[in-house]
Amino acid sequence: MPRSANALYKHFTDTILQVFRANGQLIGWGDRFAAPFELTSARWQMLGALALAAQPLTAPQIASSMGVTRQGAQKQLNLLTEEGLAVRLANPHHKRSPFYLLTESGTALYRRIDDEWNRHVAEVSGAFSAEDLAITVRTLARINELHPLDDEGGEQ
Amino acid sequence: MPRSANALYKHFTDTILQVFRANGQLIGWGDRFAAPFELTSARWQMLGALALAAQPLTAPQIASSMGVTRQGAQKQLNLLTEEGLAVRLANPHHKRSPFYLLTESGTALYRRIDDEWNRHVAEVSGAFSAEDLAITVRTLARINELHPLDDEGGEQ
DNA sequence: CCTCCATTGACAACCGGTTGCCGAATTGGG
DNA sequence: CCCAATTCGGCAACCGGTTGTCAATGGAGG
Numbered sequence A, B: 001m002p003r004s005a006n007a008l009y010k011h012f013t014d015t016i017l018q019v020f021r022a023n024g025q026l027i028g029w030g031d032r033f034a035a036p037f038e039l040t041s042a043r044w045q046m047l048g049a050l051a052l053a054a055q056p057l058t059a060p061q062i063a064s065s066m067g068v069t070r071q072g073a074q075k076q077l078n079l080l081t082e083e084g085l086a087v088r089l090a091n092p093h094h095k096r097s098p099f100y101l102l103t104e105s106g107t108a109l110y111r112r113i114d115d116e117w118n119r120h121v122a123e124v125s126g127a128f129s130a131e132d133l134a135i136t137v138r139t140l141a142r143i144n145e146l147h148p149l150d151d152e153g154g155e156q
Numbered sequence C: 001c002c003t004c005c006a007t008t009g010a011c012a013a014c015c016g017g018t019t020g021c022c023g024a025a026t027t028g029g030g
Numbered sequence D: 001c002c003c004a005a006t007t008c009g010g011c012a013a014c015c016g017g018t019t020g021t022c023a024a025t026g027g028a029g030g
Helices: A006-035 A042-052 A058-068 A070-082 A104-127 A132-144 B007-037 B041-052 B058-068 B070-082 B105-128 B129-146
Strands: A086-089 A101-102 B086-089 B100-101
Touching: A006 A042, A006 A104, A006 A132, A006 B007, A006 B105, A006 B129, A042 A058, A042 A070, A042 A101, A042 A104, A058 A070, A058 B100, A070 A086, A101 A104, A104 B007, B007 B041, B007 B105, B007 B129, B041 B058, B041 B070, B041 B086, B041 B100, B041 B105, B058 B070, B058 B100, B070 B086, B070 B100, B100 B105
Parallel strands: none
Antiparallel strands: A086 A101, B086 B100
């Protein structure tokens, strides 16, 4: 949105606007993709986070690994647990903060949707070059590390 | 999330996950940035859409230009109108679908936040190269054009 | 052992997006 | 000219994220 003409500024702002748009697009896509598995985008993401975790994780750990708040992750974890896809496991270090693991059916479901996902990606990813995607990932990661929230805006 | 090892697949999936994370990050950032102006991220975006429009636009036109639904755009437009930042203008072509324009105060507010935004971008964009940002924009745009929703997943 | 502080989960409220439905206006075909 | 289909705004419900508050747990220091 800048009125100034600098190309870097424009690309920066454009990137942000495209992120917003891509986010909406991808959530819609993910929901449609996950629907046949009785999942939503959000539950699928959480399923993946649990499936790929090297060790059992607590809710706050999962939240921070996904970049969302503790409560946001907890909401999905509670739902997955209700649906029998995840279970709580007593955490010896923290009586109040259990580990979450996938159940058998959670693991099986993840495997099914992940297989289908890979098939899908195979059809679609041909339109992209690995280099461009790598640069995109790196650039977005840099944006994510950047938290210019601290007080530079500071007229508050 | 793929279990398969292909680098392109991995980068594709990683891109998606980074988009989700960047979206959350940027909304949080935008909200903090806009708060001193009594705006939210969403209202700021809508303000920008109106400010930069070449001609007066109707709600459905704005919605499609922003990549959101008609109702989502309408909600923000109604709020901006209530707040006196935008006004409805009779549309000769569509009696029920007025144009939306910024008011004087809406324009002034946009100018203020945009100036501050450009100052902010100047501080932050040094960490990025114009080329990487351009590639990122292009890649995200390609994702946005891609709607693999149609029926390829098709086990529904 | 006790106290203070950080962490955690539950709960409620809110925000911004979605979908779905409805009624009114507009449009286009017969 | 009329009638059906589309477009549009309003409303309600839901989803997934946020924040804030609260009580309970855990840990560290006196």
